[in-house]
Amino acid sequence: MGQKTLVFLLLVFMPILAMATTYNPDFLGLMSLKDDWKNTPPSWTALDPCSEWEGIECTGSRVTSIKLSSMGLEGTMSGEIQTLSELQMLDLSYNKDLTGELPPSIGNLKKLTNLILVGCSFSGTIPDTIGSLEQLVFLSLNSNKFSGRIPPSIGNLSKLYWLDMADNNLEGPIPVSNGSTSGLDMLLHTKHFHFGKNKLSGEIPEKLFSSSMKLIHVLFESNELTGKIPSTLGLVQTLEVVRFDRNNLVGKVPSNLNNLTSVNELYLSNNKLSGPLPSMTGMNSLAYLDMSNNSFDVSKIPTWFSTLTSLTTLMMESTGLGGELPVDLFSLPSLQTVVLKNNQVNGTLDIGTTYSNHLQLIDLQYNSITEYKKGLYNDTLILANNPVCLETDTGTESYCKVSTDSQSDGTSTYTTLPNNCVPSTCSPNQISSPNCRCAYPYTGILEFRAPSFSDLGNKSIYKELENKLLTSFQSHQLLVDSVALSNPKKGSIYLDLNLEVFPYSRNRFNRTEISEIGFLLSNQTFKPPKSFGPFVFHGDEYENYQVISTEPKKSKSSIGIIIGAAAGGSVLVLLLLLAGVYAFRQKRRAERSSEISNPFVHWDSNKISGDAPQLKGARWFSYEELARYTNNFSAANEIGSGGYGKVYRGNLPTGELIAIKKAEKESKQGGLEFKTEIELLSRVHHKNLVSLVGFCFERGEQLLIYEYVPNGTLKDSLSGKSGIRLDWMRRLKVSLGTAKGLAYLHELANPPIIHRDIKSTNVLLDDHLNAKVADFGLSKLIGEDDKDHITTQVKGTMGYLDPEYYMSQQLTEKSDVYSFGVLMLELITARRPIEKGKYIVREVQKTLVKNQDLYNLQGLLDPSIGLATKLRGFEKYVDLALRCVEEAGSDRPTMSEVVKEIENIMELAGLNPNAESASTSASYEDVSKPTSYPYPPNKETFDYSGAFPPSKIEPQ
Missing domain, CATH: 1.10.510.10 (Transferase(Phosphotransferase) domain 1)
Incomplete structure (x- = not known):
């Protein structure tokens, strides 16, 4: 090789070698996190965080996502996290040993859209700088140990959709704007206010609510709030769930509350509310009503009880109700539970013959009922400590005893059953899945904060939840075989369900899969059936990870180090090798460029029905891309098949779902249809026509990519x-x-x-x-x-x-x-x-x-x-x-x-x-x-x- 050629090669490749030995610009920030944490993934020893570190995702060379759910991380959060300036997603949920305060420097992550720290042990005050995260959409700091006040600066987060600070030790008043400071009243587009189980005090500001807000969930249960319920609450007509129970609220309930015609669950129990019982007439969506343990004026049973056509649960214990119960109350079509303990209900109890098929529990203890007109109703009825049970001829009746039925104590024996198979005998710590395969499931508790039902023995609602969970996991390309639910338990506040998620085709998950499953639940991507209401997941640490080799890949960084170490006498050989690789890659790049500019360069007009398709802007996909989007066209992603071929569900990096129709090879009819659809759909655009996203013609394969239309034919x-x-x-x-x-x-x-x-x-x-x-x-x-x-x-x-x-x-x-x-x-x-x-x-x-x-x-x-x-x-x-x-x-x-x-x-x-x-x-x-x-x-x-x-x- 001549001297000129050698100089040329050095000039060409020295910049490449220099780049190869340069660290990722976010490497130091990641290393500072790693230094402060124990139990980071084993892959966090490799040289290239963007391609080799589990839980890290990048765009180019910049870190944009950190997802590390249920990893068992221990330690504190370094203030050097601010160096990850392109970070958009941060999910550290379910790492209960992450402690310490959030560093104020977190406010420098200006591109952050999702900050999710559910179920950790962070403490101290929430930094006011969090109000600088103007792109924030999801803010979930619930189930930690945060104290101090809610930062008023959160009111600056105009794009915020989800705000959850429940289950902490937050105290002080609810912040609202006053001209010089921000407040929660400025969050006009936020749909979720979740502040239950804290120590918030003071009155609920009238200014907190307005008709401009889009709120659907307002949860302030189990705090120390005082004063009246503001009448402005009745202006937020988008509301679906309202919880102000277990506070110290006083005074009359606003008369305009029945304007909230979309409310499904209303909890005002365990306060000191007084005055007349408010009318709920017109609240036809109301399914769960609990106003127990207040000091309302003694009044007759209101007639509007019987007009709530969606009602499943009526909880009015110790509310001063008197008079005779109307028989048509029990005819409400969805009614499951009536609890009117410790009131002044009197006269004759007549359940009638047209009572709801779903009615499971009627609890009328400590009232003044003198007669029970027996009928066909044979589920749980409790009349203990009523005059009717003091008579000698009725005192021994079953309804005169306090029931120990699981429905009345808030538990159920439900467990997901095997899917027409015999459960396997598994080794220790493994569990037989619903499909009877032994595996190490990912476990945790689903906590539902306002379910609209009270019949915990209804198996169909749990089957519906199982189907929704499994469909959600699989539609997001997660290798989940099955899910199992067990032990529903309704405590004084929430409904808890044990969840087990089983891996597909093997007995354990890897870390990436666990973090993605955790993110789907922590980020509220999964939407439960509406009857379950808002939820939070408490994930367990997963210890049985699939072992993945941590041997560093031959990345540019490692190649640069190898070349540097071997530079001496072998530099000439290495340069020749690199020249060959460079020439090969340039040739391949040219071929790929040719394919992109003319994807039908290999079209056989004799074999595939005429000339190549004429394009009108359809996007070309490589076969490798589509294989990646469909998990290599796995059976789990197959959603249809026919004479033309098979259809697979795919997921683009943007999150957009697509449907990929893959023709059978050597199909002449398929070739003609392939050509016709590309030519026609690439030129037509209408909301009532399925859109063609793109196509692939490579390796003899014919694939058409359409928008995903979720509800089938x-x-x-x-x-x-x-x-x-x-x-x-x-x-x-x-x-x-x-x-x-x-x-x-x-x-x-x-x-x-x-x-x-x-x-x-x-x-x-x-x-x-x-x-x-x-x-x-x-x-x-x-x-x-x-x-x-x-x-x-x-x-x-x-x-x-x-x-x-x-x-x-x-x-x-x-x-x-x-x-x-x-x-x-x-x-x-x-x-x-x-x-x-x-x-x-x-x-x-x-x-x-x-x-x-x-x-x-x-x-x-x-x-x-x-x-x-x-x-x-x-x-x-x-x-x-x-x-x-x-x-x-x-x-x-x-x-x-x-x-x-x-x-x-x-x-x-x-x-x-x-x-x-x-x-x-x-x-x-x-x-x-x-x-x-x-x-x-x-x-x-x-x-x-x-x-x-x-x-x-x-x-x-």
Whole structure:
């Protein structure tokens, strides 16, 4: 090698070597944390924190996230944490041996969005500098040993969503702004005030609440607050949970409290409230009401008790109630528990014959009831220390004894049962999972701060919680096999449940998995069923980590050190080696750049149905990226399969969920559909069409990446598979959304598009149950030369196929209209278009009688549509559907005309067709189930050219 070449190589590679031996700019800050902590992960000895340290995540070379839940960390927090200036996420939850004060320098982390220190042992005052964290969204300092006052500067955190300082030793007044200082009243966008189990004192400021606030949870239970409940509380009409119990509040309850019509749980017990019992008339969402142990004026049983249609639990012990209990109180449909101990209830107790099926406990001890009218009720009734139990002929009755039933003492024996398997015999410390596999689970206690139920023996509510937990873990790509719940216990304050989380395909978790599971629970990413209310998780230390090799990887840093150590006599050889590596990487980079600029460079036009797709802005993904987002296309991420291939759930680094359709190799039909969908979906954008995120054409693989649509297909909901109930109003909205999507394709796309495969499996429902048209594999563009129709081979799905198109092979936009008409009939009947040899179009035409109610179609209608209510606009809807399935395409309306007709029908039904749906799928769920098909594979689509005679598809 000549001297000039050697000099050139040195000039090229010396900067690389210098960079390789330079520390990560945040390395010193991390090392200061490490020096102050014991039990840090073993991987914290490697040279590159960004790629090798567990719990550390980086963007480029800067640390942006530290997640170390349940690691058993010991020590204090170094003030040098301020050097991590790009830090956005800090979660040290469930490390009970982290102690000391929070350093004031934490206020220098200006990009911090999540500060989560749940279940540690930090103490001292909360630094006022925390009010400098202007990007903060989550602030969870609960279950520590903080003392002193709440920093008024927290009022500066205008982006704050979650504020939890419960279960500490905080004292003094609740801070509000006064012109020169900030206060909690300035947190207009915060939805959660959690301050229970502290030592807060003084009056609750009137200024604390206003109509501009978005609060849904206000929890100040178990403090030392005095004075009155401010009337401004009644202005916050977004409230759902209110807890001021176990304080020293006095005076009258504000009369405007019944303005809070969205409140589900209201706790005012164990105070010194007086005056008349406040009216709760109109609070139809109220499920749990506890006003026990106050000093209200003696009054008759209020009539509004019987109007609270959502009530599950009525707790009014020692409240001065008198008079006879109305029998209709026990008929409230959801009622589970009535506790009216130590009052002046008198007369005859009559539970009636139409009492709630859920009623489990009636506790009327220490009242003045003189007679009990026995009926069919046979669950727990306690009348001890009433006159009726002093009579000799009734004193021995079971209801005259204090029950020891577990429901009355706040416990339950519930435990998750095995999933149709025999529990394994496990070695010490291992536990048999619900799937009967021995493992070391991650454990802890779920603490629910305001559940809306009191029947702890109801197994279905725990199964629903288990399903939600498992679905949440798996949807976030966590390798969780199963979860188990046990020992529900309702103490004087909260409901506690033991939780066990079991690993997938092996017997233990690694540290990264534990920190991610802990973060999902500490960061409130997991949303429990609404009946459980707000929660906090108390995680146990996990000691049985999967051992991962801590041998340093060949990172740039280690390569730089190796080169420096071996510099002497071998420098020439190393430089030659580096030159070769550099040349190889440059070549690979060029190839990759070529693939990105032209991802179809390897497209075989002979093998894969014509020329390569023409792109209109769709994003290219590498196969390695998609493998990473789907855990290497694991079975746990598979959410559907069909003739085209399989569908996998993936998670982008941004947190966005995607659905990836992976074609089977050597599939000619798949190649054509792949090309068609890329070309069409990359050029159309509408809220009622599924969006194409991108594609991958690499290694002979064909993958399409779509937005993740969480509630599956319309067919899943109509069949009951998804657990989502669609009433009449919701079906109208689905019809309108689908029609708008098709109208856009026909009239606003350039050039126009005929979908050619409209059916219930190709209509997806998002998290607000808005319809999105999917699967454009058979779609056709209408070119300028096509004019009125396209002559093409017949393709579509049996039952939805336009007979005119089948007979003539001339495809028009009216072919989609026909399929949509069939879909409209499917929407009201929940029947497949062809079922047991009967064609739905013909069945409706044959049964319909126009002069009768619902056109005499009751026998064909889906019962879950809500037949007990009036289906306003139903007849016009059927008329429109039958116009869409007219035999001649010229007699059918256009899709824009269909949209206008459905909008008119919705207005007739009392709906605003232009309003976005505000309801979520949870409002329509009969059973909580994970959905299976965010993007439906094409299972029922056929090429009909010569496949069957016309009699198979035409109405008879």
